[in-house]
Amino acid sequence: MSTDPVFHWARIAAPGKNFAALGKLIEETTLPALERQGGRRWALANGLFGLWNHEVILLTTWPGGAKPDEYLSGELPVGAAVMESYEFVATARPTDTSPLSKPGVYVHRLFGVDSANVERFVELSEEAWRTFETASEYQSEPQGLFRQVDHSETGGLMLLVTWYDRLESWERSRTPPPEAAENFRERALITTRSVAYATRLLGTNPAVRGMGAG
Structure with missing residues (x-):
């Protein structure tokens, strides 16, 4: 089993909520719950283009062997659902799991x-x-x-x-x-x-x- 950190990419939608409301709920409830399972935020973002206004992208990091899909699905805000998700490992970049923070x-x-x-x-x-x-x-x-x-x-x-x-x-x-x-x-x-x-x-x-x- 690989010990490399897993980067879990998920596009999440919540019809009836805009991205700001959805993002706030994810920050307040979902991310703390994922942290208790070993998941850490790498990026939580809304779309400028390519996403609906009720969608966000959540990218979290996990130790190898974790089950991020299962954990995330069980900790989403009411009415939210994962539209697509993938598990990745880093290649050339990044060299650590520090979350994104630079405005832009x-x-x-x-x-x-x-x-x-x-x-x-x-x-x-x-x-x-x-x-x-x-x-x-x-x-x-x-x-x-x-x-x-x-x-x-x-x-x-x-x-x-x-x-x-x-x-x-x-x-x-x-x-x-x-x-x-x-x-x-x-x-x-x-x-x-x-x-x-x-x-x-x-x-x-x-x-x-x-x-x-x-």
Whole structure:
């Protein structure tokens, strides 16, 4: 059994409650209950785009061998449900389980990657980050790159969580330095599908620039 910490990613919905009300209940009741089972908060975030306004993303860390799906499902606020969830282990980042805290925008990207290509996906990401996160046109820093605990031979998922100071930086980063762009192009060739959620940590920066009415 692996002793690596497990990062449990869950998209949680509560129709009839907005994300602020749902997040408050999770902070007040769910997270303390999970802590008693060994789970720790890594990120609790609402969507800027990609999520319904009654959804949040909760990412918790657990010791290897824990049962986060079971614990979370039993400790959700009344009316809330897990819409999708996955168990991951860290690859290149992070190197510890310290929770995210920096104000800004966090983009969660799920990638379909066959197990035979996981190592190359990580290598390409690390190579790209050397110029991607030092570019002067925007502010960005990958926070975590994860693979599923039980990564299936075909179509297993990887998770990338990247911090940006604001949405404008995310938009500008779509044109990264040439060296990073080349690595990202090769990475795309071994990606079978992907989806992105732009979020901000609940309780931080309520007026992120770039979050307009449109």
